[in-house]
Amino acid sequence: MVFNKVRSSLIAVSILYHATSAFTQPTSASSRSTSLHAIAPAATVSVPSWVDLGESLPSDSTSTPEQPLVTLYRDTNGWCPFCERVWIALRVKNIPYQETLVNLQDKPDWFLNAVPTGLVPAVMIHTDLLTDTSSSSKEGDSSEEKEKTTPERTLVWESVDIMRKLDEMFPNHGPKLMNEDDAAFLEAREVCAAVQSAGFGLLYGGNATTTAVETEEKRSALEAALDAMDAHLSKVTNGGPFLLGSELSGVDIEVIPTLERFRYQFPLLRNVTLSTTTLRPNLQRWFEAIDASPAYASRVAGDEYSWTAVASTFLRIFGSRGNELTVEQNATIARVEAAATALTLDFVNDSGGADSTDDGYVAACREAAEKLIANHEAVVADCSRADPKSQKELGRSSNVERADLALRMIADSLLNNNSDVNLTLFRNKKDATEAAFALRTVAKRLSVPRDMGGPAAKVLRRRLMVLAQNMEANAKDSTRPLGIPRRSKFQSKL
Numbered sequence: 171m172v173f174n175k176v177r178s179s180l181i182a183v184s185i186l187y188h189a190t191s192a193f194t195q196p197t198s199a200s201s202r203s204t205s206l207h208a209i210a211p212a213a214t215v216s217v218p219s220w221v222d223l224g225e226s227l228p229s230d231s232t233s234t235p236e237q238p239l240v241t242l243y244r245d246t247n248g249w250c251p252f253c254e255r256v257w258i259a260l261r262v263k264n265i266p267y268q269e270t271l272v273n274l275q276d277k278p279d280w281f282l283n284a285v286p287t288g289l290v291p292a293v294m295i296h297t298d299l300l301t302d303t304s305s306s307s308k309e310g311d312s313s314e315e316k317e318k319t320t321p322e323r324t325l326v327w328e329s330v331d332i333m334r335k336l337d338e339m340f341p342n343h344g345p346k347l348m349n350e351d352d353a354a355f356l357e358a359r360e361v362c363a364a365v366q367s368a369g370f371g372l373l374y375g376g377n378a379t380t381t382a383v384e385t386e387e388k389r390s391a392l393e394a395a396l397d398a399m400d401a402h403l404s405k406v407t408n409g410g411p412f413l414l415g416s417e418l419s420g421v422d423i424e425v426i427p428t429l430e431r432f433r434y435q436f437p438l439l440r441n442v443t444l445s446t447t448t449l450r451p452n453l454q455r456w457f458e459a460i461d462a463s464p465a466y467a468s469r470v471a472g473d474e475y476s477w478t479a480v481a482s483t484f485l486r487i488f489g490s491r492g493n494e495l496t497v498e499q500n501a502t503i504a505r506v507e508a509a510a511t512a513l514t515l516d517f518v519n520d521s522g523g524a525d526s527t528d529d530g531y532v533a534a535c536r537e538a539a540e541k542l543i544a545n546h547e548a549v550v551a552d553c554s555r556a557d558p559k560s561q562k563e564l565g566r567s568s569n570v571e572r573a574d575l576a577l578r579m580i581a582d583s584l585l586n587n588n589s590d591v592n593l594t595l596f597r598n599k600k601d602a603t604e605a606a607f608a609l610r611t612v613a614k615r616l617s618v619p620r621d622m623g624g625p626a627a628k629v630l631r632r633r634l635m636v637l638a639q640n641m642e643a644n645a646k647d648s649t650r651p652l653g654i655p656r657r658s659k660f661q662s663k664l
């Protein structure tokens with residue numbers, strides 16, 4: 171099992187203050203529900219505190235975490251495509267690793283002193299712990315080789331050099347990824363480079379003087395490069411589905427981070443669809459194959475909602491370059507935000523194809539609970555702050571206490587795989603509305619893979635949305651005539 175010690179903070183962008191710690195356990199419903207409107211059984215409702223929730227996290231008794239052999243230095247946001255390559259490579263090769271996140275807006279001195287380029291990714295290979303190395307690295311610092319070596323540690327930077335070094339130093343860990351002496355590898359790399367270069371040309375190659383004809387030429391260049399990639403994939407030995415055959419290789423890993431963004435963002439930003447089952451079917455099959463690769467899909471893969479939401483955030487931040495957004499930019503932002511909102515409507519239905527008893531689902535619940543509990547202060551503050559720093563359009567709840575309570579209920583339900591949540595603490599319509607608002611904001615703020623893996627995010631988003639829906643449906647409506655049951659027949663299971 172990969173020892174994956176993530177020091178990230180959930181939804182960590184611009185969290186400047188924390189939720190009050192003065193939140194106290196709510197009074198039990200039985201002691202305060204004397205109203206004629208109270209119709210649910212007067213059960214004692216007790217929601218565990220964050221401390222209790224933290225203490226009840228199951229310890230992994232079945233396996234002891236493996237000693238990390240590599241430290242991966244990657245960006246705090248989880249948006250760096252070069253880091254993503256190394257992240258996937260470590261997982262495909264099943265090398266035990268830990269992560270240290272580097273804030274690229276304020277790089278720490280230790281990182282700048284260690285890595286000459288000051289760029290992520292970099293890795294520290296704990297040479298002294300290796301038993302299977304055949305490495306002949308010499309002690310010293312060679313900027314040409316992009317590494318610094320001592321008898322105990324080897325520090326390497328530059329994503330492709332890192333992937334080569336992992337092959338060299340971990341010959342018995344998983345497949346060799348960088349078969350660069352193979353002509354097929356180099357040919358595939360060229361095909362992918364053409365797609366990337368045409369894609370970036372269309373995305374960033376324009377300026378105020380670019381004509382419609384020039385833009386059209388760039389779009390055609392991308393379409394042609396995608397066609398070439400599809401044709402290339404149709405000729406792969408043994409029918410693919412990957413670029414070199416039936417196994418994920420280094421050349422697939424090199425291009426995954428770019429293509430996963432392109433596939434979600436290009437249809438919205440530039441009206442280019444990369445593939446469907448009928449349009450470039452071999453490329454479509456490649457996407458499906460990488461989506462089915464556990465090393466990628468369980469943690470590193472970004473999901474459609476996140477890449478869509480990130481696209482609008484990026485447009486807002488970088489689109490204007492300090493000037494007012496143009497009419498066209500505003501229209502693009504509106505289109506992207508509408509697409510992101512449409513995707514949120516699916517959160518409630520999307521269980522990720524998992525069944526509540528399967529191991530993957532249980533692991534996803536646990537990952538989501540761990541992240542929520544570990545980062546609850548930032549999460550509660552973020553969904554209830556008066557001055558949001560990003561995704562302002564989502565709005566925030568004004569009731570921090572109800573937000574905190576509702577999120578504890580979610581964490582509790584994830585930990586105990588318990589789909590029945592007692593809603594009696596949210597009978598008051600105003601409380602229910604505010605708490606539901608907070609839950610929906612958390613669901614929409616969740617970013618994959620920055621905050622957690624895709625499967626965990628699916629489970630968490632679904633629970634947040636369902637609880638929000640149930641709270642609102644169940645809340646006391648002061649305009650309702652007495653005697654009409656409030657317990658909604660629409661209440662769904664979390």
Ligand SMILES: N[C@@H](CCC(=O)N[C@@H](CS)C(=O)NCC(=O)O)C(=O)O
Pocket residue numbers: 245249250251252274288289290291327328329330
């Ligand atoms: N060629 C490098 C590129 C790495 C790179 O550009 N990393 C970016 C993050 S995506 C970075 O560290 N930027 C920080 C900066 O420019 O100061 C590689 O393949 O590793």
